Amino acid sequence: MKPWETVFDLCDIVRETGFAIHTFLRNGHLEKVYQNALMYRLQKQGIHVVPSHPLSVYDEDGTVLGEFFTDLFIENMLIVELKAVRAVVDEHTAQLLGYLRCSRIEHGLLMNFGAPRFFIKKYILSDALL
Numbered sequence: 780m781k782p783w784e785t786v787f788d789l790c791d792i793v794r795e796t797g798f799a800i801h802t803f804l805r806n807g808h809l810e811k812v813y814q815n816a817l818m819y820r821l822q823k824q825g826i827h828v829v830p831s832h833p834l835s836v837y838d839e840d841g842t843v844l845g846e847f848f849t850d851l852f853i854e855n856m857l858i859v860e861l862k863a864v865r866a867v868v869d870e871h872t873a874q875l876l877g878y879l880r881c882s883r884i885e886h887g888l889l890m891n892f893g894a895p896r897f898f899i900k901k902y903i904l905s906d907a908l909l
Contacts, residue, residue: 782824786856786886789826793853794899796820797890801897810863813892814850817861827854834858836881847878857886863893872902879904 783789800816818828832852836844851859860875871889879887879902891898 781854782826789854789857790886790888790901792824792826793817793821793857793859793888796824797892797899798897801892804892806863806893806895808863808892810850810861810892813863813890814861817859817890818851821853828852834878834882834884837883844881847881849878856884857888858882858884859888859890862889862891864891865894867891867898867900872900875902876904 783792797817800813800820804812804816814830818830821828829852830850831848833846833848834852835846838844849858850861853859858875858878860871860878862871864871867889871891875887875889879885885904885906887902887904889898889900889902
């Protein structure tokens with residue numbers, strides 16, 4: 780049995796796990812360290828996580844234009860974009876929103892471990908916006 784019922788429950792688990800990692804490791808590590816930590820802790824909870832998962836980028840008519848690699852792709856429905864920077868900037872948000880729009884994935888999380896205060900924000904693109 781999976782430890783979550785909806786994508787919102789899944790996001791709560793990812794958020795809580797990310798906060799616990801930030802509390803333990805604090806800021807100052809490379810992004811890859813936080814990626815490995817989040818992947819490891821989520822997998823321990825029985826959650827399917829794929830690092831650097833390729834997703835196709837589609838044109839409006841469905842033609843595949845290329846691919847990108849998500850930091851983490853969780854349960855085939857949630858893109859997680861990780862950062863280890865002093866501050867999240869608009870380009871980071873635009874990157875995640877572009878990933879969501881082009882891959883036609885509806886839910887994404889932007890997480891930053893690089894600042895003294897943990898940052899996480901959830902983004903949802905509905906079919907109407909795709």
